[in-house]
Amino acid sequence: MSLIDLEDVILDYPVASPEQLSFKRTLVDRLRGRRSLPSVIRAIDHVSIRLEPGARIGLYGPNGSGKSSLLRLMAGIYPPTEGKVTREGRCTSLLGLGLGANIELSAHDNIVLLLRFEGVEPTAQLVEDIWRFTELDRKFFHLSLRHFSTGMMMRLFFAISTAPHPEILLMDEWLSVVDENFVSKAEERLRSYVGKASIFAIASHNLWLLRGVCKQILFLEGGKVVNTETVEAPAGG
Amino acid sequence: MNPGFLTAVLLSFRVARSEIASRYARSVLGSFWVTLQQALYVATAGLLFHRVFNVTLADYLPFFAVSLLFWNFLSNTLLESMEALSANAPMVKDRGFSPDIFLFAAFGRNVLISAHALPVPAVLIAVLSGSSLGNLVLALPGLVSFLVATAAVSYVLGLVAVRYRDFKRLIESLLQVAFLVTPILWKPSFVADQRLAIIYANPLVYLFDAWREPLIDGVFSFRTLALSMAIALLCLFAAVLARRQAARIAIWI
Incomplete structure (x- = not known):
């Protein structure tokens, strides 16, 4: 059973000055009896959300509205400053466009290693299924990721992360990098999760995309949920 | 997603192994370059310094070779652990994999290379x-x-280096000094000057002597071993305390 429960959660980001990031400077200041603490920016401001099996929510809002921070709280990457986060179930996060992979390794070796990270045994069949899903040319299979474009890597990571069927899948501004053809394929896979009691949350600037794959859309502004929209007839759902 | 300690250790060794494989993928001798490099360095420095210190080759070479190997291991592990989290920022911040894996991998990688x-x-x-x-x-x-002491200290330094950006440079300078004041190039027996007793204030002396003396000279001292174990336990304690803060580290990366 999967669950994400955020109870009145606050997240404050430390914003340290260059002096506060310096060990020597901090040490000297302490010895002089001075102590300066980094200031904070409130990224998430009193948010409560409860996601139960089958939940598919979209997070929509301008840059800096707190979409990524909220996803990182849900993933347990950031601990809340105040409030409580409960999470049950195997969770996979695809956040940021930073590439969570070793680009020196081949596609094949990355698949094997990343599956192990997810706690899944990389059987030959699974590795093959993942590669097929990417629809990339076979000649890239044993090439290092240095030869891959960003879109190609996104296809690969999406395929790796969704193949073992995570109980909780969290995605950031993400499908925007791959081409239309792959987006529809990805959407189809995400919709297929509905019956499997998983939780899915995605952040995007693209309201049209969110309406296509989500049941509910939360509108964020300044770290607060300002509006909620229930998508009438979620496609395929 | 947040694996236990043992899972993190296992994963870190897999990461370390694949990193080494990719690092040496394009070289003919592969990671055995390390062996060759070590042999060349030890031979050159050994032949030179046994004359400088005026001791026999048999007395100097084994001591120097093994001391240097372990010093390089210690120093590289500490320095690489301080880059581990920034180098793997997307893995920790975007994919949510435990910082433990990448901190332990710096240790694992150096165990394998050594x-x-x-x-x-x-x-x-x-x-x-x-x-x-x-x-x-x-x-x-x-x-x-x-x-144990190396692993524990590298873990703590790896976390602190994320919080303080100048920390790695500070440790680099300290390690250079530590190399000189720790018996790696020289043996305490080379210098019969009582004023040098100050060298025994250096904890690294015990961490090296506790295994080096029985291994090379056949001398076993309970006191040295007890001190080295006490130092290792202190380091371990610091690492356990630091690990409580590890959950907050992603926010600083």
């Missing part, structure tokens, strides 16, 4: 020092202390 360089001092010790298996058994507890 293992490739190990034949050089091993042969020298067996041939020139005439050490037996018994010596090795006596050295084992000291070796464990050394490894």
Whole structure:
């Protein structure tokens, strides 16, 4: 059973000055009896959300509205400053466009290693299924990721992360990098999760995309949920 | 997603192994370059310094070879652990994998690389020092202390280096000084000056001597071993305290 429960959660980001990031400077200041603490920016401001099996929510809002921070709280990457986060179930996060992979390794070796990270045994069949899903040319299979474009890597990571069927899948501004053809394929896979009691949350600037794959859309502004929209007839759902 | 300690250790060794494989993928000798490099360095420096210190080659070479190997291991592990999290920022911040994995991987990677360089001092010790298996058994507890202390300190430094950006440079300078004041190039017996007793204030002396003395000279001292174990336990305690803060580290990366 999967669950994400955020109870009145606050997240404050430390914003340290260059002096506060310096060990020597901090040490000297302490010895002089001075102590300066980094200031904070409130990224998430009193948010409560409860996601139960089958939940598919979209997070929509301008840059800096707190979409990524909220996803990182849900993933347990950031601990809340105040409030409580409960999470049950195997969770996979695809956040940021930073590439969570070793680009020196081949596609094949990355698949094997990343599956192990997810706690899944990389059987030959699974590795093959993942590669097929990417629809990339076979000649890239044993090439290092240095030869891959960003879109190609996104296809690969999406395929790796969704193949073992995570109980909780969290995605950031993400499908925007791959081409239309792959987006529809990805959407189809995400919709297929509905019956499997998983939780899915995605952040995007693209309201049209969110309406296509989500049941509910939360509108964020300044770290607060300002509006909620229930998508009438979620496609395929 | 947040694996336990043992899972993180296992994963870190897999990461370390694949990193080494990719690092040496395009070289003919592969990671055995490390062995060759070590042999060349030890031969050159050994031949030079035994004359400088005016001691026999048999007395100097095994000591220097094994001390240098372990010093390089210690120093590289500490320095690389301080880059581990920034180098793997997307893995921790975007994919949510435990920071433990990448901190332990710096240790694991250096264990594996050092293992490739190990034949050089091993042969020298067996041939020139005439050490037996018994010596090795006596050295084992000291070796464990050394490894535990290295792993624990690298873990703490790896976390602190994320919070303080100038921390790595500070440790780099400290390590350079530590190399000089720790008996790696020289042995305390080379200098019969009582004023040098100050060197025994350096904890690294005990972490090295606890296994090096039984291994090379066949001398086993309970006091040295007890001190090295106490140092290792202190380091471990610091790492356990630091690990409580590890959950907050992603926000600083």
